[in-house]
Amino acid sequence: MATGQPELDTIVAPATPLGRGALAIVRIDGPRSAVILETLGSIAPDARIATLARLMHNGVVLDECIAVRYTAPHSFTGNDLVELTLHGSPLLVERVIGAVMQLGARLAEPGEFTERAVLNGKLDLVQAESIADLINSRTALQAKLSLGNLQGELSRRAMAIRESLLHVISRLEAALDFSEEGYEFITRADARLQIEGAIADANALAETYRRGKATTSGLTAVILGRPNAGKSTLLNRLVGSDRAIVTPIPGTTRDIVRETIEIGGLPVTIADTAGLRTSGDLVEEIGVARAREAAGNADIVLYLVDATVGLTVDDEHTAYPDAMIIYTKADLAPAPAGELGISVTAERGIDELLSRLDSLVRDEFAAPEGSLVNERQHQAVLGCKEALTTALEALAAGLEEQIILVDLHRASTALGLLTGAITRDDVFTEIFSKFCIGK
Secondary structure, X not given: OOOOOOOOOXXXXXXXXXXXXXXXXXXXXXOOHHHHHHXXXXXXXXXXXXXXXXXXXXXXXXXXXXXXXXXXXXXOOOOOEXXXXXXXXXXXXXXXXXXXXXXXXXXXXXXXXXXXXXXXXXXXXXHHHHHHHHHOXXXXXXXXXXXXXXXXXXXXXXXXXXXXXXXXXXXXXXXXXXXXXXXXXXXXXXXXXXXXXXXXXXXXXXXXXHHHHHHHHOEEEEEEEOOOOOHHHHHHHHHOOOOOOOOOOOOOOOOOEXXXXXXXXXXXXXXXXXXXXXXXXHHHHHHHHHHXXXXXXXXXXXXXXXXXXXXXXXXXXHHOOOOEEEEEXXXXXXXXXXXXXXXXXXXXXXXXXXXXXXXXXXXXXXXXXOOOOOHHHHHHHHHHHHHHXXXXXXXXXXXXXXXXXXXXXXXXXXXXXXXOOXXXXXXXXHHHOOOOOOO
């Protein structure tokens, strides 16, 4: 990675996915980017002016492309940068990158372009992570959260807390500098109020993590019930294909069958499971055990009951108190009053089921903009909250300013690590190694 290098290398990589397409983009970043463009294309275009260029190397025409040159600091990375829009043949992309490397560039590491943008102050760490999340978004709600964080929603919330801490820190340190003169730049009561406010804000931010993680990662829903309750039939209806085998023979489903659909704006992976019963069949027993394990780890449990049979002593719905109870085969027997009844064959109650699932996902799992979305961010905020709580306890105990300041600085540092205002090489390596090459 580029972190800590004394001299900036020139790097090159494709910025579009591998494969055939109408166009492909190649990025060249670093001090030799303009020289390489001039060597290949015999042009030195004005900055940020799209220019037609015929690329040649060793007397061979590589491609005709559109070249755009950006000068530092007015580029994505903050360095001199060239973008080449080529025809979308993988062979052309490979030949152009090979020529660029022969002229002094090296192939970029995963995430190195975005890492350079962070190091040059064009983005903070949260915004950099949001780029990766945005690229991997599968639904509009995921994209909205990632775009909001890319635009600085989460960073602004974190930095507002840090600014309030720096206000207290600066005044307590000033009081230490003028302790002999007896100056007081902030009262202990005011400091307590500021710290309490910061704790409340940090706690509110930490509480966004559950929804933020659910939004970026997606949810899991498990369909449970006794054999022949209609689990596989419902899965097939929800995903719109015959994904699971449906027969009147109990115990057909042995292993877990999973498919992902969009519900409430989020990707939800729905699992069809073995019917819950005691069986002498070893394979079926393993399937039942896996069903219970999957339900224990699921975000949503749909417990199906055959309306023609009703709840029995063998049903395990009470083991999942948050489960949504659904009565199936409602065309043959009505669901109890106030309960949801469906019939896949008669297409009855399906719209109501989807509406309830949509509301459940949006009300319980969808994250607002400015939410924490990964464990690194969550731990940083929890570290801030813990340090602030310790500082407040020290203040209440009447301890000296020096002791209180240690914990306030710890809290400020935790928030600095969140956004990258304070950098650590191991944090950078962990984040950017997960990026695709070219970003």
